[in-house]
Amino acid sequence: MSDPQDLPQHARERxxxxxxxxxFTSDLSVSELLLVREAGFDPVGLVMGTSIYQVAPSVGxxxxxxxxxxxxxxxxxxxxxxxxxxxxxxxxxxxxxGVRLTINLALDPQRQQWNQYRTWSKWSKQQGFRRPLGGxxxxxxxxxxxxxxxVEQWQRxxxxxxxxxxxxxxxxxxxSQASYAFGPNTAEFIAIGTAVRHRGSGGLFRNKxxxxxxxxxxxxxxxxxxxxxxxxxxxxxxxxxxxxxxxMLQAPARQSQELTxxxxxxxxxxxxxxxxxxxxxxxxxxxxxxxxxVAEHQHSWRAQPWNMGNAALQSGEVIELFVVxxxxxQGEGGELGDPQLVLSANDPIVKEERE
Amino acid sequence: xxxxxxxxxxxxxxxxxxxxxxxxxxxxxxCVFSAGTQYDWSVxxxxxxxxxxxxxDARRIAIDDMRAQxxxxxxxxxxxxxxEIEHHLWRGARQVAKCVAVxxxxxFDRDHAPPHLREAxxxxxxxxxxxxxxxSGGDFVTLxxxxxxxxxxxxxxxxxxxxxxVxxxYRDRDDEIAPxxxxxxxxxxxxxxxxxxxxxxxxxxxxxxxxxxxxxMTVDEQVYGGSGASGPPIVEFRxxxxxxxxxxSGDPRRAPTPPRPRLVVPLDR
Numbered sequence: 001m002s003d004p005q006d007l008p009q010h011a012r013e014r015x016x017x018x019x020x021x022x023x024f025t026s027d028l029s030v031s032e033l034l035l036v037r038e039a040g041f042d043p044v045g046l047v048m049g050t051s052i053y054q055v056a057p058s059v060g061x062x063x064x065x066x067x068x069x070x071x072x073x074x075x076x077x078x079x080x081x082x083x084x085x086x087x088x089x090x091x092x093x094x095x096x097x098g099v100r101l102t103i104n105l106a107l108d109p110q111r112q113q114w115n116q117y118r119t120w121s122k123w124s125k126q127q128g129f130r131r132p133l134g135g136x137x138x139x140x141x142x143x144x145x146x147x148x149x150x151v152e153q154w155q156r157x158x159x160x161x162x163x164x165x166x167x168x169x170x171x172x173x174x175x176s177q178a179s180y181a182f183g184p185n186t187a188e189f190i191a192i193g194t195a196v197r198h199r200g201s202g203g204l205f206r207n208k209x210x211x212x213x214x215x216x217x218x219x220x221x222x223x224x225x226x227x228x229x230x231x232x233x234x235x236x237x238x239x240x241x242x243x244x245x246x247x248m249l250q251a252p253a254r255q256s257q258e259l260t261x262x263x264x265x266x267x268x269x270x271x272x273x274x275x276x277x278x279x280x281x282x283x284x285x286x287x288x289x290x291x292x293x294v295a296e297h298q299h300s301w302r303a304q305p306w307n308m309g310n311a312a313l314q315s316g317e318v319i320e321l322f323v324v325x326x327x328x329x330q331g332e333g334g335e336l337g338d339p340q341l342v343l344s345a346n347d348p349i350v351k352e353e354r355e
Numbered sequence: 356x357x358x359x360x361x362x363x364x365x366x367x368x369x370x371x372x373x374x375x376x377x378x379x380x381x382x383x384x385x386c387v388f389s390a391g392t393q394y395d396w397s398v399x400x401x402x403x404x405x406x407x408x409x410x411x412d413a414r415r416i417a418i419d420d421m422r423a424q425x426x427x428x429x430x431x432x433x434x435x436x437x438x439e440i441e442h443h444l445w446r447g448a449r450q451v452a453k454c455v456a457v458x459x460x461x462x463f464d465r466d467h468a469p470p471h472l473r474e475a476x477x478x479x480x481x482x483x484x485x486x487x488x489x490x491s492g493g494d495f496v497t498l499x500x501x502x503x504x505x506x507x508x509x510x511x512x513x514x515x516x517x518x519x520x521v522x523x524x525y526r527d528r529d530d531e532i533a534p535x536x537x538x539x540x541x542x543x544x545x546x547x548x549x550x551x552x553x554x555x556x557x558x559x560x561x562x563x564x565x566x567x568x569x570x571x572m573t574v575d576e577q578v579y580g581g582s583g584a585s586g587p588p589i590v591e592f593r594x595x596x597x598x599x600x601x602x603x604s605g606d607p608r609r610a611p612t613p614p615r616p617r618l619v620v621p622l623d624r
Contacts (some may be wrong), residue, residue, distance in 0.1 A: 007540075008537055008540045008541040008544055009541070010541050010544035010545045010548050011540065011541075011544040013544075013548060014544055014547055014548040014551065017548070017551060018551065021551075021555065021560070022567070023551065023554075023555075023566065023567065023568060023569070024567070024568040024569065025547065025550075025551070025568065025569040025572050025596065026568065026569060026570055026571075026572060026596075027571060027572045027573060027596075028570055028571070029494065029570065029571055030490060030494040030495075030497050030498045030501075030570060030571075031494070031497060033568075033570055034497065034501050034613070034614060034616075035616055038613075038615075038616055043568065046547065046569075046572050046574075048540075048543060048544075048574070049540070050536060050539050050540045050543070051531055051536050052531065052532045052535040052536040052539060053530070053531050053532065054525045054528055054529065054530055054531070054532055055529060056528055056529050068529055069529070071529075072529040075531075076531065079531060079536075083540070186522065186525075186532065188539065192574070223616060224618075336618065337618065338618075339618035339619060339620050340617060340618060340619045340620070341619070341620050341622060342619040342620065342621055342622065343621075343622045344621045344622070345366075
């Protein structure tokens with residue numbers, strides 16, 4: 001068991017303490033905990049990794065893959081996942097289940113302003129302030145000089161309330177999203193999951209490289225896989241950042257037709273991402289990949305957040321195709337029995353409301 | 356006896372009632388405290404200890420308040436605990452946080468419990484206080500059948516400041532912002548570590564309630580300040596989970612055979 005070097009001090013302390021005192025931490029629900037136990041595993045600790053990454057915007061003239069950005073976004077995720085793996089390794093775990101890979105992508109400063117603008121205009125309407133009519137009324141619903149008016153209105157309102165000091169206006173209030181604070185084109189990549197250890201077998205469940213496996217399967221899915229004789233070997237992913245140039249988005253004439261170049265671009269990007277995922281799975285010696293999701297992210301490199309459709313026609317858009325799944329290896333046997341039909345008497349609506 | 360308020364849904368209520376637990380009342384603890392103004396906050400990339408401490412104290416006061424109420428009601432424990440924080444800006448740009456802990460106190464009713472559970476020992480902690488957990492009624496019952504009992508809601512937090520100058524150095528580069536990564540990583544770990552420390556302090560290894568694990572742990576974050584508002588970015592990380600311990604030996608609540616998973620196909624939508 002290697003002593004992790006890359007981890008912050010408090011991570012090392014926490015892991016050491018957890019191992020010493022035989023306490024496990026987990027984000028498993030009660031039924032997940034029981035299923036994981038049933039499958040022959042014990043949770044050993046909540047593990048995480050993070051990476052805050054600056055992704056410089058690079059938009060080419062011609063449509064195509066933005067190789068640098070693709071690599072950057074992949075690298076950022078990889079860093080977070082490697083750190084999580086390191087933590088799990090330090091705990092002596094055989095794997096990590098329920099891995100969640102989340103991105104806090106920093107919003108474009110202009111988009112932040114747009115949000116503030118919207119907050120202000122809602123508030124202003126509510127308080128009954130009237131907007132002065134004039135030539136400056138914007139056509140696109142966005143008012144360049146709104147801040148001066150907003151400050152004036154806010155001060156007047158605070159005066160009306162009899163406040164000696166003027167507090168921060170609602171549109172300048174903190175948000176619950178961390179991305180707000182980072183600045184343009186910066187994102188936090190977080191990987192978090194519960195490390196588990198198999199009872200008995202010494203390291204049998206580790207992957208080819210002797211590292212703990214990672215998987216985004218829930219406790220329920222994990223139990224079912226293990227019962228059926230499969231074993232997860234890794235969390236595999238592939239991505240592709242693609243720039244769709246304006247000429248791809250425009251049809252040559254005023255008629256209904258397929259945008260061939262656009263179709264092709266999306267198709268291409270998706271295939272590239274899936275191909276990369278397959279390569280990763282093959283490198284791990286997997287039989288197959290389960291639970292694959294193909295997500296299309298439109299990151300915030302657009303010029304004008306308030307008028308997306310038309311802006312895209314002029315400046316093109318950047319999309320990321322991101323594919324993830326859990327690579328599995330088929331082992332011997334496994335029997336799951338027949339499923340039982342159940343008419344559930346739980347009211348699904350009540351449950352949703354309570355959550 | 357007054358009518359007992361509870362937030363339980365019908366299914367949850369009946370699930371609890373089946374094993375002899377009845378709601379005893381809604382218990383609420385709260386605390387309003389000042390987190391200072393932005394001038395009290397530093398601009399270094401480091402933990403802001405005063406803020407960490409005051410947030411932690413506020414939560415503790417709220418949840419202790421809730422526990423005391425449950426104790427007064429003679430409850431066996433509290434289920435479904437929720438911990439909410441609201442931030443307000445009050446006059447003079449003072450940041451004020453309101454901390455509320457809400458849960459449903461439950462009692463064990465021997466007369467209505469199934470016969471084999473009538474002699475079951477109490478689930479109260481060894482000092483006679485009720486347990487508390489953020490598990491739902493259903494999860495609570497499953498946990499008991501599997502041979503565990505909830506002990507307490509465990510918490511840890513950490514408020515971290517970020518120097519905005521660090522971010523500026525990384526402009527126009529495809530690169531990891533290592534100092535901020537370290538800061539965030541460290542802050543989350545610190546929150547989780549504090550959760551553990553708090554737990555070990557309250558329930559040392561020799562105590563009867565020494566927890567064996569934590570379920571349903573989450574780490575979330577909230578940001579104040581940053582590029583949109585004035586002042587340096589400040590992030591609060593909070594770790595929360597329910598500590599569990601094995602049931603006392605011979606407790607009939609432990610199912611004779613552990614609950615078996617079964618594959619079902621639900622026919623509703």
